Amino acid sequence: MIGSSLSLLRSALASPARHPRTAVVLGRLLGLGFLICFGTGLLSHFLQDPLPGMAFLTRPIWLYRLTQGLHVAVGTALIPLLLAKLWTVYPLLFRWPPVRSVGGVLERAAIALLVAATFVQLATGLTDTFQWYPQPFRFRETHFALAWALVGALAIHVGVKLPVIIRWWRRSRSVDAAGGLLPVGEGEGDLRSEPRAKGVTGMLQRSIDRAPTPPAAVSRRTAIVGTGLASFAVVALTAGETVPALAPIDVFAPRLVRSGPQGLPVNRTAAQANANRTALDPAWRLTVQGPERSVVLSLDDLRGMTQTDAGLPIACVEGWSTQAQWRGVAVRDLAALVGGQGREWLVHSFATGAYSTTVLQREFAADPLTLVALELNGSVLHVDHGYPARLISPARPGVLQTKWLRSLVVR
């Protein structure tokens, strides 16, 4: 009874485009996308929480802008791709019996984990870019843990399906002269046509099958073109927050490249960070504590030192980025003042909450473009951009570009 009902359901779900070849075409794009998101995500994670002995590239200056922009844009593109892939294989949910062996149980468990983790990653990733956190768990740590589980489940899934993937990898072996997909033979994958049933089930099945079916080639192209256009549209209409050329059609992104004080978006304002009072205090001083000596510098002291100009982007973990012109004192000049060349620094801010103390690794501290910035785009830093002084360095996430500096302490 259950078996025949499910068989009818599968008949109703049959479509010429629901085929292993479609699953392979969409699946390899999804897989590639997952790996890009995983790689760029790991870079972003370890930049913020390096393992002992890790060092990072400080060039090109736009490296993090590129990797995190990709992370968010590719993740956005994966939303329609994932739904299309699940549409393709949806009839398999109603297989009967659901599993035939211990291996089958493990296979379906891996798929369940893969699908569930992907949904949660894409959904919470997207809402996070809008600074909306509806989930009842920490975003960053969970996103990190689920990412490993996701690529693990993906590896298992690919391992299980490898013969089918190889069978349908090439177009020339998958499509007939008219553009339709070839029938799925024994051992060439699931999604085979339903066998003819007898009795009442057979009658119902025939009535379902009598419903008109689109030509195979039209059905296949509709699925691929629809998915492609949908992925293209969601990226095109949001990536303008990081790709200047797309800014004119940025209509759905959380950010606009030039909006914000001094033409730069703000992630956390001085008011949000409880930094207003200390930042605007005329008695503000920057303490630089080195291995040999410490200095306490006023804003005028800093302005009296050699000023360095640097064109560097602010690139946020949330996926937006903007190029800007900075001017201030190079951190390596400050390090030289206290005998701390080539060392690693603790950077303290007047802000409260997360990232109020961060580590400036030695490769970034030694980079000539890493500044204690006093000016942005030709004028004094706006308080929401970190007045009186903030850190700016190449190829690092925005959360580490500490605002409202209090002290640099050698580690």
Next chain:
Amino acid sequence: MTRGRPIRVVRVVLVGLGAVLIAIGGGALVVGVPTRQWSGILLWLAGAVVLHDALFAPLVLIGSRVLRRVGARVSWLQVAVVQVALVVGAAVTLIAIPGIAAQARGARNPSVLVFPYALHLGVAWAAIGVLTAATVLVIALRRRRRETSPSVP
């Protein structure tokens, strides 16, 4: 099958690698996320699958069966255009929802949530509707012209 053996090796390696990666994910969860939040994660994982499998996918099935009935009477190409339009519209709606929801709760600062997302979504659907209608019309006109013009022997 000369390549059967190497493929089997690759499959075993992939499954083994997958198990190791999942274990690392489990470790990261234990280290990074407090245990009282685990039930929330489980709920979201299961909820996402149920939402898709029991609500979203059946709605898509009903929609596509209806479109097929219509498709038999008009042309399959026109149905295909409508399907593509609906898929694009649905994708754009999905990515607009967080903006609309976050805006309803209030932006954290003036430089985030910079657009009227609900309005933009309406405009996007209107644009998709106009484009789709125009394409469907062009297909119909071309078909009629082909049918009325005398066939060349």
